[in-house]
Amino acid sequence: MSELTLTVMRLGFLAVLWLFVIVAVQVIRSDLFGTRVTQRGARREAARPQQAARQAAAPPQQRGQQAGGGGRQRRNAPTKLVVTEGTLTGTTVALQGQTITLGRAHDSTIVLDDDYASSRHARIYPDRDGQWIVEDLGSTNGTYLDRSRLTTPTPIPLGAPIRIGKTVIELRK
């Protein structure tokens, strides 16, 4: 076999090998998966109230989504929960009408890595009107809204700090 053919094959093989690596990396790049949260209604309406008129004319299916909450969406409804202090600082959770549990238990929505948090510490949920409520679940060290310890389920004002152990969270628009 001629020297030239072998050289071409040698370099060609290396090129093919690297091509495989590059293709594999491209597959990884396109391999995104996880949770997609699609905001509907609340944010759009809060951000652009002038669209309300247009939405009235929207197809019934789309209106159905927005009426899903039962009543009308509040103007100042928070759309996300932000952790502002503690090991999870910067974490945000989109508020989608589901209950958010906080605690050290593995199945909590926000798993706190905090010695001062109980395993099922508190939960945050919307009531019928879409107002978000925080409730302490009988935790050892208590849940604080602003400076006061919670004794009953309490509505959360926008931006008010909720303290659980070393973690502080708040609701934002």
Added chain:
Amino acid sequence: MSSTTNPSTHHTSTIGAIGAPSRRNTELALLVFAVAIPVFAYANVGLAINNQVPSGLLSYGLGLGLLAGVAHLVVRKFAPYADPLLLPLATLLNGLGLVVIWRLDQSKLLQSIKQAGTAAPRQLLYTAMGIALFIVVLIFLKDHRVLQRYTYISMVGALFLLLLPLVPGLGANIYGAKIWISVAGFSIQPGEFAKIVLAIFFAGYLMVKRDALALASRRFMGLYLPRGRDLGPILVVWFISILILVFETDLGTSLLFFGMFVIMLYVATERTSWIVFGLLMSAAGAVGVASFEPHVKMRVQAWLDPMKEYTLSQAGVGGHSEQSMQALWAFGSGGTLGSGLGQGHSDLIRFAANSDFILATFGEELGLAGIMALLLIYGLIVERGVRTALAARDPFGKLLAIGLSGAFALQVFVVSGGVMGLIPLTGMTMPFVAYGGSSVIANWALVGILIRISDTARRPAPAPASNPDAEMTQVVRP
């Protein structure tokens, strides 16, 4: 594919899985590519050595392609959401290994010294057995969490496997290290299988104990010091790995098990102090054993001064491992782009050229560029394992995936580091490429478990049921 939740069922927004990636077609395309590369290499070797396309080209290509195809169909049926890269990457490594083993079979030198010229067909047989085990894992292990039930049985099983080579009459002392057993004419390396079983034990154990290990600690000089009694498990594992080192004289196995435990402990507890302790303890253990155990001591000497060992061995006065130096020369003569497949002289390594030292052949014939690509492929397998661990929803699956991929990474490091002279040489095999039944079969099983975990992790979550709490609870306002 994508499972966006029905828009009309929710309040103001929906959660949906992005792409819910069943990437089976991507996997198939990559798999075809991964089979084509070894076929190309095979033709290349034949042309370089015998001046003709080897006659076995069709049968090897079909054999590898058939095995990969069956594995792919089983993944498609039983793990449809699994990671698309693990199977093609493993297939490519296995195929390249087959080609290089076949290439070394062709060497007249190796044929003349008992290193029989029939290693490649046997390796193909081992590959078939490995893929059979892979399929068995995927079919019968419907949910990896089942393994959690066998935490302590796994511990006993792993210890049994590890100690098996020490049983008189069963264990075989091959070339100084006692890590083989011989059963019915086959020599098996139980350590390869113990790796997987031990990962199951560590994952189950750490999942239960991690809070105690992570939280009950004092802070001292920036490190979390664990309580004395929590040190128990790490001390026990350390002691066992020292025992392996002393009685089986195998640095690699011992390092692999201790390292895997430290990695999993760190991931479970997030305490850097465990890594510090682990490094200190393994350093102390290795230095201690190397100073009095002759076989380990010899390996360390060959690592510190391979040239001296080589000259001694050439002169016929002692000297134990001329191969270390031969391997280094092989890497050196390969240069950047290598000598081309089938055109190197790595058969001069003679002993274990197609098992422990197979990386030297890659280094010589594919050069730095080829070795880099090879190590990157290993790196990608580890990356997919870690990605699986990140995506897994249950702590047991997370720990198991990180343990298995950590063990895989450590093994690659220990072998390639040993062959390249970074650390003392150990008797372990490069996963998938090196000749050896136990290694190939065990690593296919390992990839099978990773694929099972990744299938569970990437399976789109069922649409969240509307939470009764949110609507039922009567809110009492103060």
